[in-house]
Amino acid sequence: MGKSSVSKGVVKDIIIVAIGVIVIWLALQVAFGTQNPFYVVASGSMIPELLVYDVLIVQGHEPFEEIQVGDIIVFNRPSDHDRVIVHRVASIIDDNPKTIRTKGDANPASIPGTDFPITEEEYIGKVAYVIPQIGYVTQILKPPTNYIIIAIVVGIMIAKQMVKKKKEKELTFEDPFDSKDSDKPPEIPELEKLKKDLEYSQEESNESENSIKENSNVADVNTDPKNQEKPKKELDKKEK
Incomplete structure (x- = not known):
């Protein structure tokens, strides 16, 4: 058997x-x-x-x-x-x-x-x-x-x-989210463009604020009654 x-x-x-x-x-x-x-x-x-x-x-x-x-x-x-x-x-x-x-x-x-x-x-x-x-x-x-x-x-x-x-x-079909450097996040063109637009908007906003502050300071100086009266008093002293 x-x-x-x-x-x-x-x-x-x-x-x-x-x-x-x-x-x-x-x-x-x-x-x-x-x-x-x-x-x-x-x-x-x-x-x-x-x-x-x-x-x-x-x-x-x-x-x-x-x-x-x-x-x-x-x-x-x-x-x-x-x-x-x-x-x-x-x-x-x-x-x-x-x-x-x-x-x-x-x-x-x-x-x-x-x-x-x-x-x-x-x-x-x-x-x-x-x-x-x-x-x-x-x-x-x-x-x-x-x-x-x-x-x-x-x-x-x-x-x-x-x-x-x-x-x-x-291997010819590469993943767009693959990154050679694991410490760096993947770069996506749309996100990079949006980031640059936000940075540009922030810079314009800061410049606008600075301009307003400068103009307000000038206005304060010109409208200050003390500053307006001071030259007048000095003229009165010279005439005397």
């Missing part, structure tokens, strides 16, 4: 893992627009840019017409389509139809039948990401375990990229 329950549990786990891998694989195919979203570098023709056993994630959605000189692309060898090659675009041979020539970074020159002529028919996709050295798994472990591990790693990478992009989008 115990052994049968354990075996059932193992079978259940295997089924769950298998379903998970299939879901990840299908998601990768849709996300990158190609039947095989990743390839393992098998030769040193692209050293030092790409090393043997690096895993390449290929973007099949990138239109062939938009491929430019300097892009690293994956394509079928034009001579007989018997091998998949990853090389850098060296030149555009023709524009109608678009035909390109590639070259391995470590190769002295382009190889006829391998590097050119490449048309849209040979094109698989553009290299989008590189996972260093994880291709060793394909040598150490046998299928399907190696592909399961690679698929999981690639799935984690995509998930991280999606989370990163989501966070970047959220």
Whole structure:
């Protein structure tokens, strides 16, 4: 009874893992627009840019017409389509139809039948990401375990990229009440304008009060009967 329950549990786990891998694989195919979203570098023709056993994630959605000189692309060898090659675009041979020539970074020159002529028919996709050295798994472990591990790693990478992009989008919507200095209150243009208007009104009010006081003092001096009589008495004394 115990052994049968354990075996059932193992079978259940295997089924769950298998379903998970299939879901990840299908998601990768849709996300990158190609039947095989990743390839393992098998030769040193692209050293030092790409090393043997690096895993390449290929973007099949990138239109062939938009491929430019300097892009690293994956394509079928034009001579007989018997091998998949990853090389850098060296030149555009023709524009109608678009035909390109590639070259391995470590190769002295382009190889006829391998590097050119490449048309849209040979094109698989553009290299989008590189996972260093994880291709060793394909040598150490046998299928399907190696592909399961690679698929999981690639799935984690995509998930991280999606989370990163989501966070970047959220950061673009800044809160107007956020303040870099927590001790300072947030500055709101309407409140600042109202504050300045109140300060200006207060200054005008103070100036008006000062003007009234000065005028009242002058009036007091001029209307004081003592001050008016004093000059008259002084004149009378001088006449005498």
